[in-house]
Amino acid sequence: MGELKSDLVITGGRVVTPDGVRAANVVVDDGRITAITDTAPAAESTVDAKGAYVLPGLIDTHVHFRTPGLLHKEDWAHGSRAAVAGGVTTVMDMPNTIPPTLDPETVVAKAELVRGNSLVDFRFHIGADPERPEVLAGLDPEIAVSAKVFMAGHHTAPTVVRDPAALEKIFATAAGSDLQLVLHAEDDSLFELLDQWQGPPVSYAEYEQRRPRSGGIAAVARVLELVRRYGTKAHILHLSSREEADLVCAAKAAGLPVTFEVTGHHLSFTDADTCRGGARTRLSPSIRAQADQDRLWAAVRAGEVGSIGSDHAPHTVEEKTRSVADSPPGLPGVQELGTAVWTGMRRRFDEPEDVSAARLAQVLSAKPAELFRLTGKGRIEPGADADFALFDPAETWMLSAHHVYAKCGWSAYEGWTMSGRVRQTIRGGRVVWDAATGTFGEPDGRWLTGRF
DSSP: OOOOOEEEEEEEEEEEETTEEEEEEEEEETTEEEEEESSOOOEEEEEEOTTSEEEEOEEEEEEOOOTTTOTTTOOHHHHHHHHHHTTEEEEEEOSOSSSOOOSHHHHHHHHHHHTTSBSSEEEEOEEOOTTOGGGGTTOOTTTOSEEEEESSOOTTOSOBOOOHHHHHHHHHHHHHHTOEEEEEOOOHHHHHHHHHHHOSOOSTTTHHHHSOHHHHHHHHHHHHHHHHHHOOEEEEOSOOOHHHHHHHHHHHHTTOOEEEEEEHHHHHOOHHHHHHHGGGGOOSSOOOOHHHHHHHHHHHHHTOOSEEEOOBOOOOHHHHTSOTTTSOOOBOOTTTHHHHHHHHHHHHOOSOHHHHHHHHHIIIIIHHHHHTTOTTOSOOSTTSBOOEEEEEEEEEEEOOGGGOOSTTOOOTTTTOEEEEEEEEEEETTEEEEETTTTEEOOOBOOBOOSOO
16 A cells, blocks of 8 residues: 655745744645644645745735726736735625625625636625615624725725714624624715815825825724724724824723724835825825834734735726826735735844744734634644745845736836745645746635634
8 A cells, every 4th residue: 555645745944833933844635734744744745945934825804806897907816816926815805896795695696706716715894884784783604704884985985884873873783793894994074074175185295185194083083982882893994094003002902892904005105105106006095104104013013903904906007097086096915915014024123034924924814814703714733724825035026017917917016126025825735826937726716604
């Protein structure tokens, strides 16, 4: 009888586990991790990770892959290619599509469109409809365990919750259903006041001033009061200012079930970049000052952030070069996310590489998996899904448009000198991205239901 062989062994890398970073081999069978060992058993397939960190597959809980209805901007095939090229193996997609995913039926229909076209495993945030808050009552976790609330409007927002009574009803319903609310927390009634007084912004030099931090601060304060009242779990998305960070950290220290996300974009750019580059870094919420970026990085280092997301929201070049009033906010970022965060950490923090690698695994894998109950994800340990990003920390390279796999074909990071690069991405024990050959694997990513 021949020797029994494992399906896959990853050899020679520095493995980032919940217990620390060490040189080891990772053994995989049937799509799951079976052992982390000092010896390499016989295997049907071997991946050489020498010179690389073996990270848990990265998790991006904030993407807009534009399926269905907005396929001229992005589609799931391109979005998932961009994801795995950046080491991301699991995504959570937002509801602002056409039609928007505001009920179980549209979520199921969306899943059927995605199935067979995804290089990543996936889940969806359902949208909170202020006209139908009862949809969230008793929502089957097979459909969703989180609901997106838009408290401010922009070009693709399907339902904006402006009425305080409607917002309170959503919080009360979500609390009773054990749903995690994820919120675009800005009060655009303040922006409307400013526009009535001074007119809407007509240049990018004044864009951040006309969409100021006061909108976020007011909205976060309202969210915290509703969390205090109902005990609803709330995750503030793309938090942009130092004041908001302080408020949420204080609320969490007081025992409230509130967390926040920062984006790779807010960690990478400042309002000075928007003044120079215009729509290329136009976001909602706005990218703010250097002091705000410094506070967000401090939150990353201190472990205060609940997740780092890309807010991957591509638009075409034609759309982004319209007038200031008509150009939509948003930019691609799922492919750039892990490398941009690594580059920022290595430039800002004087610390051993292993410390940075462990932090990267925490904020881009372990924490989002725990927050959104992504069973089997986010950790390299026996029994977990065999999802990995093989990351070369030493490679220095310059990002250009020809590296971009998003359908829009451009990146705000073009011209950046990046530190570190994803060498291979493995999902479910199979290679789905190989940088050396520029090839992708099979698009058989799974819809991850919320039962656990």
